[in-house]
Amino acid sequence: xxxxxxxxxxxxxxxxxxxxxxxxxxxxxxxxxxxxxxxxxxxxxxxxxxxxxxxxxxxxxxxxxxxxxxxxxxxxxxxxxxxxxxxxxxxxxxxxxxxxxxxxxxxxxxxxxxxxxxxxxxxxxxxxxxxxxxxxxxxxxxxxxxxxxxxxxxxxxxxxxxxxxxxxxxxxxxxxxxxxxxxxxxxxxxxxxxxxxxxxxxxxxxxxxxxxxxxxxxxxxxxxxxxxxxxxxxxxxxxxxxxxxxxxxxxxxxxxxxxxxxxxxxxxxxxxxxxxxxxxxxxxxxxxxxxxxxxxxxxxxxxxxxxxxxxxxxxxxxxxxxxxxxxxxxxxxxxxxxxxxxxxxxxxxxxxxxxxxxxxxxxxxxxxxxxxxxxxx
Amino acid sequence: xxxxxxxxxxxxxxxxxxxxxxxxxxxxxxxxxxxxxxxxxxxxxxxxxxxxxxxxxxxxxxxxxxxxxxxxxxxxxxxxxxxxxxxxxxxxxxxxxxxxxxxxxxxxxxxxxxxxxxxxxxxxxxxxxxxxxxxxxxxxxxxxxxxxxxxxxxxxxxxxxxxxxxxxxxxxxxxxxxxxxxxxxxxxxxxxxxxxxxxxxxxxxxxxxxxxxxxxxxxxxxxxxxxxxxxxxxxxxxxxxxxxxxxxxxxxxxxxxxxxxxxxxxxxxxxxxxxxxxxxxxxxxxxxxxxxxxxxxxxxxxxxxxxxxxxxxxxxxxxxxxxxxxxxxxxxxxxxxxxxxxxxxxxxxxxxxxxxxxxxxxxxxxxxxxxxxxxxx
Numbered sequence: 001x002x003x004x005x006x007x008x009x010x011x012x013x014x015x016x017x018x019x020x021x022x023x024x025x026x027x028x029x030x031x032x033x034x035x036x037x038x039x040x041x042x043x044x045x046x047x048x049x050x051x052x053x054x055x056x057x058x059x060x061x062x063x064x065x066x067x068x069x070x071x072x073x074x075x076x077x078x079x080x081x082x083x084x085x086x087x088x089x090x091x092x093x094x095x096x097x098x099x100x101x102x103x104x105x106x107x108x109x110x111x112x113x114x115x116x117x118x119x120x121x122x123x124x125x126x127x128x129x130x131x132x133x134x135x136x137x138x139x140x141x142x143x144x145x146x147x148x149x150x151x152x153x154x155x156x157x158x159x160x161x162x163x164x165x166x167x168x169x170x171x172x173x174x175x176x177x178x179x180x181x182x183x184x185x186x187x188x189x190x191x192x193x194x195x196x197x198x199x200x201x202x203x204x205x206x207x208x209x210x211x212x213x214x215x216x217x218x219x220x221x222x223x224x225x226x227x228x229x230x231x232x233x234x235x236x237x238x239x240x241x242x243x244x245x246x247x248x249x250x251x252x253x254x255x256x257x258x259x260x261x262x263x264x265x266x267x268x269x270x271x272x273x274x275x276x277x278x279x280x281x282x283x284x285x286x287x288x289x290x291x292x293x294x295x296x297x298x299x300x301x302x303x304x305x306x307x308x309x310x311x312x313x314x315x316x317x318x319x320x321x322x323x324x325x326x327x328x329x330x331x332x333x334x335x336x337x338x339x340x341x342x343x344x345x346x347x348x349x350x351x352x353x354x355x356x357x358x359x360x361x362x363x364x365x366x367x368x369x370x371x372x373x374x375x376x377x
Numbered sequence: 378x379x380x381x382x383x384x385x386x387x388x389x390x391x392x393x394x395x396x397x398x399x400x401x402x403x404x405x406x407x408x409x410x411x412x413x414x415x416x417x418x419x420x421x422x423x424x425x426x427x428x429x430x431x432x433x434x435x436x437x438x439x440x441x442x443x444x445x446x447x448x449x450x451x452x453x454x455x456x457x458x459x460x461x462x463x464x465x466x467x468x469x470x471x472x473x474x475x476x477x478x479x480x481x482x483x484x485x486x487x488x489x490x491x492x493x494x495x496x497x498x499x500x501x502x503x504x505x506x507x508x509x510x511x512x513x514x515x516x517x518x519x520x521x522x523x524x525x526x527x528x529x530x531x532x533x534x535x536x537x538x539x540x541x542x543x544x545x546x547x548x549x550x551x552x553x554x555x556x557x558x559x560x561x562x563x564x565x566x567x568x569x570x571x572x573x574x575x576x577x578x579x580x581x582x583x584x585x586x587x588x589x590x591x592x593x594x595x596x597x598x599x600x601x602x603x604x605x606x607x608x609x610x611x612x613x614x615x616x617x618x619x620x621x622x623x624x625x626x627x628x629x630x631x632x633x634x635x636x637x638x639x640x641x642x643x644x645x646x647x648x649x650x651x652x653x654x655x656x657x658x659x660x661x662x663x664x665x666x667x668x669x670x671x672x673x674x675x676x677x678x679x680x681x682x683x684x685x686x687x688x689x690x691x692x693x694x695x696x697x698x699x700x701x702x703x704x705x706x707x708x709x710x711x712x713x714x715x716x717x718x719x720x721x722x723x724x725x726x727x728x729x730x731x732x733x734x735x736x737x738x739x740x741x742x743x744x745x746x747x748x749x750x751x752x753x754x
Contacts, residue, residue, distance in 0.1 A: 129412070273653070341620075
């Protein structure tokens, strides 16, 4: 897995987000058949890009969270399967790579959805045509993700505009958890798409950014918001409840990794605590999700497998040393037992609504929206 | 403020807790009139002790959190006032030092309580006798804290024993937030006192330790529990709600910095979120507090001043570098806006009970317990 500073622009790249003056998507392709992206394990302390040239690179990269965020994991998985078929287009290789990629991150349903899309597209093709078709499908999934998120952004923007009414220019104050920005997708983001669009439309906004231990994805959110010029404040995950009690939050807006048929929302660990506080303080709680995040095969969130990640994600932390160089420190010795569940499930009763590319739905109306959402997915 | 490795035993030291084979209290005195203690800004990465020889040392040490925890802050403040009176025993010096020490940490009521105790004791004495009387009062407050916490431990132990009934040897699983152990007091701790006593009595226990961002006092709790041999697991603050949903928590047990007359509990930021999750999952939520933590002058917690601490407490973090040496890394650049409220208020409706040295009281019964609690304080 080659990693280096990114010097060239992607081939099919049309990213709306700028880094150091250059527009980027979070993932792009370069000839000949290389998958490139921003290495999110290094951000915000270093900006480097990865180059995946094999399915092994993709599996390692997804597992280590070089890419992360449910929508982006799905697209990255699709490219991983395409990389495998370029090596070996047999049925056995297809099936094994599908299974290996699916096992990298068990919680987000988008990964299975995207892998199934590629598999279903190529399964009936002769082996000689599979690699190209898989690659094309992955590219289409990536482009579709951008369009989906733009639509989520427009629906969410209407919500923000409604909250702004009567505020006399005072900012709408949004609390978000984890990173559901453009880095978590191919472009735009889910929860942050309405915020980027609202800011561009001149809507006064302020974002409370949960740092999101243990992986500190809040630093990615702060990095995105700073780059786009959106006012924001970083807070400890512990602080959000207090801010809601003080009337400092108008809306909680997060992404999700899987949404069950009843509207239970599985998202980054700690989301449930914020949803409880929102409910207790009558703050609306929304999740912004593409249709591919719905898992209508699950009646509720109870059966979702919660990924248990390595304890070292808590025990050590990455930052910059006194000389400004990227460095890690250990917070606890290696004998301290650590548990690290990566997601939790917010019960539908705490969810005000789900912002999708097809509109905003309350959990109660998901059943009737199922057809339109499955069609969109 | 001299800091160095501790080599001698304290004068009036009778600590039950051992560090590297030596029994310690968190604070002790050494002749001539020096206040010594374990520097909690360095733990668990370094074990060093401070030596306060002036009120300026005490003010700086409390502000920087060399000592922390409401009960210990109170005793440390009392010694700070005694140090000042040894320099200047005038009414003006007494009044100014009382004010300056009180301003170091605005949220915990124990500090005002202890400072008032010393001031009231010496106010009517001639200047020549004030320093000695103040020192004696501070020593008495320290000794009383140890006895108080032992009593809290016994009352809490009865609660743990009740929870253990019918568990057939399976551990009672306690979740705690921040550090309310012996480091937060002179000895024993408040929330951890029942746990130490339960472990010593052969009760199977397991403690989920919230790491408690931003100051990571959970590392102090893990350090105390490891030293005492109590099974425990460190978790991100985000994880507790999920663990309660999964039925993995039997009791939430925390300390507190101030409890209002109605039972509203002000404690380390993030406590409110755990209380919400406990309530949502029918897990009992208790705060263990000495009587001096009650502030009956406040009808409820709404008027408690919430300390806003420096953003750098989030923006930088201390650990050990790859060579095992204590080191800090910055997590965010200096231009990222950071907010750092240090406490929150858990409404009484979420509080199952308050464990004091005089027994366990529900919020509803605090009014009738007021006399016995004020007498004990």
